[in-house]
Amino acid sequence: MSRGQIGPxxxxxxxxxxxxxxxxxxxxxxxxxxxxxxxxxxxxAADPEDLTNEVFLGVLRRIASFDGTEDEFRSxxxxxxxxxxxxxxxxxxxxxxxxxxxxxxxxxxxxxDAEHDALQRLSSQRVQALCEGLVADQRDVLLxxxxxxLTIEAIAEALGKSEGxxxxxxxxxxxxxxxxxxxxxxxx
Amino acid sequence: xxxxxxxxxxMPVPPLDDRALEALLSGGSSAQSGFDWLLPFVEExxxxxxxxxxxxxxxxxxxxxxxxxxxxxELPAPNAAGRSTWTRKPVLTGLAAKFASLGMVGKAAMGLTxxxxxxxxxxxxxxxxxxAQHAVATVVDAATPFTFPDETKDKANFGATVSADAxxxxxxxxxxxxxxxxxxxxxxxxxDDTPGAPAGNGVGANTGAKGLDRANQTPAxxxxxxxxxGGGGAAVVPGAPAANGLGTANSTPAAxxxxxxxxxxxxxxxxxxxxxxxxxxxxxxxxxGRGPARP
Numbered sequence: 001m002s003r004g005q006i007g008p009x010x011x012x013x014x015x016x017x018x019x020x021x022x023x024x025x026x027x028x029x030x031x032x033x034x035x036x037x038x039x040x041x042x043x044x045a046a047d048p049e050d051l052t053n054e055v056f057l058g059v060l061r062r063i064a065s066f067d068g069t070e071d072e073f074r075s076x077x078x079x080x081x082x083x084x085x086x087x088x089x090x091x092x093x094x095x096x097x098x099x100x101x102x103x104x105x106x107x108x109x110x111x112x113d114a115e116h117d118a119l120q121r122l123s124s125q126r127v128q129a130l131c132e133g134l135v136a137d138q139r140d141v142l143l144x145x146x147x148x149x150l151t152i153e154a155i156a157e158a159l160g161k162s163e164g165x166x167x168x169x170x171x172x173x174x175x176x177x178x179x180x181x182x183x184x185x186x187x188x
Numbered sequence: 189x190x191x192x193x194x195x196x197x198x199m200p201v202p203p204l205d206d207r208a209l210e211a212l213l214s215g216g217s218s219a220q221s222g223f224d225w226l227l228p229f230v231e232e233x234x235x236x237x238x239x240x241x242x243x244x245x246x247x248x249x250x251x252x253x254x255x256x257x258x259x260x261x262e263l264p265a266p267n268a269a270g271r272s273t274w275t276r277k278p279v280l281t282g283l284a285a286k287f288a289s290l291g292m293v294g295k296a297a298m299g300l301t302x303x304x305x306x307x308x309x310x311x312x313x314x315x316x317x318x319x320a321q322h323a324v325a326t327v328v329d330a331a332t333p334f335t336f337p338d339e340t341k342d343k344a345n346f347g348a349t350v351s352a353d354a355x356x357x358x359x360x361x362x363x364x365x366x367x368x369x370x371x372x373x374x375x376x377x378x379x380d381d382t383p384g385a386p387a388g389n390g391v392g393a394n395t396g397a398k399g400l401d402r403a404n405q406t407p408a409x410x411x412x413x414x415x416x417x418g419g420g421g422a423a424v425v426p427g428a429p430a431a432n433g434l435g436t437a438n439s440t441p442a443a444x445x446x447x448x449x450x451x452x453x454x455x456x457x458x459x460x461x462x463x464x465x466x467x468x469x470x471x472x473x474x475x476x477g478r479g480p481a482r483p
Contacts, residue, residue, distance in 0.1 A: 020255040020256035021255055022252055022253055022254060022255040025251065025252045025255060026252045029241060029244070029248075029252060030241050033241040033242060034237060034238055034239045034240065034241055034242075035237040035238075037239075037241075037242045038233075038236040038237040038238070038239070039237070041236065042233075042236055048242070049242035049243065050245065052242050053242065053244060053245040053247070053248045056248055057245075057247055057248050057251065060248075060251055060252070061251070061256070123232045123233075123235035123236040124236040126232055127229070127232050127233055127236055130229065143233075145204070145209065146209070146212070146229070146230055146233050147233045147236070147237055149209075151206055152206070170204060171204075174204060174226070177226070177229065178225055178226075181225060181228075181229065182225075
């Protein structure tokens with residue numbers, strides 16, 4: 001699995017972004033926004049593209065206060081994205097749904113690879129359908145762990161739980177996911 | 189859809205630690221026994237995370253296009269074309285923001301500090317009103333080695349200075365130069381700068397006719413003596429009412445028997461006596477003793 005990464009240039013990109021350099025802000029967005037929008041889509045966000053914009057608007061405005069590695073930046077980014085998902089759930093605007101309106105083809109994404117974007121949405125729908133069989137906490141842990149690549153510690157901080165609780169949720173989530181896949185192997 | 193909460197009939201799953209996760213995410217799941225079944229799911233997750241960046245909203249597009257302004261720091265050379273807009277906050281804006289962020293106590297303390305500093309500066313320049321200048325000068329004299337101008341203090345000491353000159357206390361030679369004293373008094377005092385001051389205050393405020401005019405307004409106006417009782421200062425008691433010595437004169441057994449001539453004065457008034465009014469040498473004028481008795 002290839003996660004959106006900046007790689008060895010991350011330190012210089014972050015340094016420039018903290019100073020407000022537009023080129024660095026743009027590079028962060030282009031590298032990480034696809035993963036964020038995918039996470040939000042799988043989590044059933046009503047408008048994942050718009051919510052991704054909100055997440056990056058908040059992150060980039062506060063980036064001057066951030067200092068850390070790329071993995072830590074990624075954790076910070078997905079923690080904020082997850083908090084937006086939680087906010088949306090609380091507002092009751094939309095619950096996670098199987099086969100939602102992910103195929104909003106009228107959008108013109110940056111880069112414009114329509115075929116790949118359609119596959120991305122289809123993958124999101126299949127993953128979303130699988131995750132519907134999990135309770136919310138297990139789904140959150142597995143997606144943050146497997147999709148965002150967060151550590152147990154980072155997930156614990158993002159969810160406001162202890163590391164032991166996160167490990168337990170992960171173990172139960174994986175066991176339940178295995179049951180789902182064995183029962184319905186054609187889901188993927 | 190039924191949720192699997194894993195509480196009953198849970199399948200045994202090996203722990204997914206960070207090393208196992210990294211191997212899984214990097215596609216090396218074959219090395220991790222027990223997680224092969226998860227690989228299709230992880231690949232699907234990866235597919236859902238790839239693709240193009242979503243279109244930017246106007247707010248985010250503006251932020252990314254313009255950047256934001258903070259204090260300039262050393263930047264690496266950009267890898268792509270971009271603009272930077274560096275500005276510094278105006279100093280006054282920053283100070284105003286800091287003042288606005290203070291609490292009520294902080295604002296009050298800063299205000300008092302500014303008032304005190306302004307008052308001290310004005311006091312040093314000698315531009316305060318006479319009473320305020322005197323107060324500031326007194327505080328500064330007491331608390332610091334500096335001396336601020338104090339016109340009130342100078343006026344108050346003038347009578348004592350003349351008195352000391354008259355008795356020889358200052359230079360050993362009795363008597364003063366009347367013209368010099370008169371000139372000095374005129375320079376020290378402006379006629380109208382002490383409104384309402386009692387006549388004969390000893391600092392030259394009761395010059396000439398003005399003192400007589402005030403005396404004529406008193407109850408004893410009709411009994412004003414035409415001359416001063418005998419030398420030696422017997423009729424003048426320290427602490428007696430000031431106006432021309434009439435209060436003292438009218439309270440003596442000789443009241444109503446005003447002498448018609450003035451005996452010659454043969455010696456100067458004692459130190460601290462009410463002799464000079466700042467204009468004349470003691471005992472040389474009929475107005476001798478007009479000034480208030482000074483303890």
